[in-house]
Amino acid sequence: MIQTRLRQISLLLFAIVIGFVAFFQMFERTTGGFPTNYAISLGIVTALYLVLWALTIRFQPYASQSIMPCVLLLNAIGTMMIARIDHAKDTAVGFRQLLWAAAALVICGALIVALQDYRILRRFSYVSMVVGLILLLSPMIPGLGIDINGASVWIKIPFTNSTVQPAEFAKLFLAFFFAAYLFDHRDQLAVGGKKFLGIQLPRIKDLGPIIIIWGVSMGVLIIQHDLGTSLMFFAMFVAMLYVSTGRKSWIVIGLLAFAGGAVAASSIFSHVGARVDAWLHPFDNTLYNQEFGGSYQIVNGLFGLASGGLAGTGLGQGHPDITPFANSDYIYASVGEELGLAGILAVLMLYLIIIASGFITAMKIKDGFGKLLASGLVFTMAFQVFTVVGGITLVIPLTGLTMPYMAAGGSSLIANYVLAALLVVISNAANKPEPSTDLSETFQYEALAALRDHELKERGVR
Structure with a gap:
């Protein structure tokens, strides 16, 4: 058991280290130092993650331990990129995003402690x-x-x-x-x-x-x-x-x-047709220069992905701020520009681990309500990721959804953190060991023996 817990905490610490290194490298290249407000906020969020892990071990001991480290790393990459765009645009969205992350972790901790049986939701x-x-x-x-x-x-x-x-x-x-x-x-x-x-x-x-x-x-x-x-x-x-x-x-x-x-x-409706036209003809001059509903954002996102190449331009060395809504709708393209194809494939792999953990939970749990709830929640996340990535890469028209855990916005961040906490609670029920079969058979044998002795006494044999 101790070795298992050490492996579990090592995943979380590994994600924390990678996130800190990403922030450090980005700030050194953009501002020349680590801002004090970010250092304090990151320390608070890190402490809250460790508290959440301890609460999970205490109140949900059989829960999947691969979900929250992936969530942490996705959140760290997204917030780091938002802070990098803040430097180019002179905004403070990244710092607010850390505050939302702290609030989300407090809510997750409350759910982990209070929701011992998810079936109460039914x-x-x-x-x-x-x-x-x-x-x-x-x-x-x-x-x-x-x-x-x-x-x-x-x-x-x-x-x-x-x-x-x-x-x-x-x-x-x-x-x-x-x-x-x-x-x-x-x-x-x-x-x-x-x-x-x-x-x-x-x-x-x-x-x-x-x-x-x-x-x-x-x-x-x-x-x-x-x-x-x-x-x-x-x-x-x-x-x-x-x-x-x-x-x-x-x-x-x-x-x-x-x-x-x-x-x-x-x-x-014109607003729907405009998105379809921008998807079908993104490089058309008329659509590109159109003020509303044009393809300017799509094309700039594609150029950003293309300039990233295989390994990216490097943290703090690209121009992701050129694309409109680069810190929200187009955060995936911003990451692709500075971390390259390798970076966005790593991001997709993190999502894949969360989604696979959710579907494994849905397959393992015997309760029908839990099976439907886990599969529905994890499918929603998978669908959001598919539609966002598909829209940015011209597989499908843009839909306006955001990348879970990465895009700027407190509503999306808190809601998706709650989704992850629910998956953790359901996975605890799915992984909980069943009572020993041998013990139940012993109890059954003893009950049958007692019943037989009672029948023999009534017949006067004993």
């Missing part, structure tokens, strides 16, 4: 649905929601200049509801109907839930002008629906439904 399934929908639709409330860059997905905190993206928290509450609902109705949804092209379609009367979620997703796309959030929620529901029933027809129906809605929206 009791509040419909409450989670209501809270999730309120959060999702809150930017549409007049006077509360604000429009930034054509998307109405933020709300302003009263009496401050800060904003919150409630959809990041809505995905957690809706994941709780989806897992509970699909667990309770999996038998009805798994019943097949007629076959078409070798695929057994579901019954017509079972299409209600997916039609409702599709309608909500299209509403978000049309009213809030947010393709990414709309696609994320619908994809999460379809993925969890497939896990609960095992029927590929749900995936086919989901893909066709959203593709049809997106194509219709791109032809009807």
Whole structure:
């Protein structure tokens, strides 16, 4: 056990050392010294990570220990790059990001201690649905929601200049509801109907839930002008629906439904069509110089990735600040410019470790609700990573989603830290050893022997 704990803490310490070296090298090349405020903030965040590890060992002793070190390293790389862009633009987003990380770690620690049994979340399934929908639709409330860059997905905190993206928290509450609902109705949804092209379609009367979620997703796309959030929620529901029933027809129906809605929206609504045009013709002069909805950001991100080459320009030696929203939407391109192809492949590998740990947890756990919740949460993260990287590299149109743990923004950072903490809690239940089979057989044998002795006494044999 001691050797296992030493290996676990060594992963965390290794991630801490790499993060510190990255910050040190970047600051030495840009400012010529390590700023005091960053040194103090990094020390606090490091201490909180060590406290979180100790709490996990104490209250979730069988939890996966590979998730949080990867989260730490991704967060460190992202915050380091944000601080590097701050130096070029004379902003202070990176320091605020460290403060958000400290707050997220405190919340994670509270969850690790308080949430001993994740199954309690199933009791509040419909409450989670209501809270999730309120959060999702809150930017549409007049006077509360604000429009930034054509998307109405933020709300302003009263009496401050800060904003919150409630959809990041809505995905957690809706994941709780989806897992509970699909667990309770999996038998009805798994019943097949007629076959078409070798695929057994579901019954017509079972299409209600997916039609409702599709309608909500299209509403978000049309009213809030947010393709990414709309696609994320619908994809999460379809993925969890497939896990609960095992029927590929749900995936086919989901893909066709959203593709049809997106194509219709791109032809009807200009903001959706502009993103598709920028994706199809990014190097067109007209689109490149277009003030709103053009391809300037896409092309500059591609140039940044190309200039990074295999090993990158070096920390502090590139020009990632040229690309608009380089510290949020395009943080992946910024990392690719200064760390190169090797750096962004390492970043993807870290995400892959987290995602693999989540899916392994979903496969190992026997509780159906936990299986659906773990798979839904980890799929959401995987989907976000795919859409962001795909949009930056022109595989798919830009969606407006952010890279988990790396992009600037307190809402996204805290929500994804909570997601990681939930995966840790569920993995503890999945890895917990079962009672010894030999012991249970001994108890069973003793009970049968006692029962036989009692029967013999009643017959007068003894």
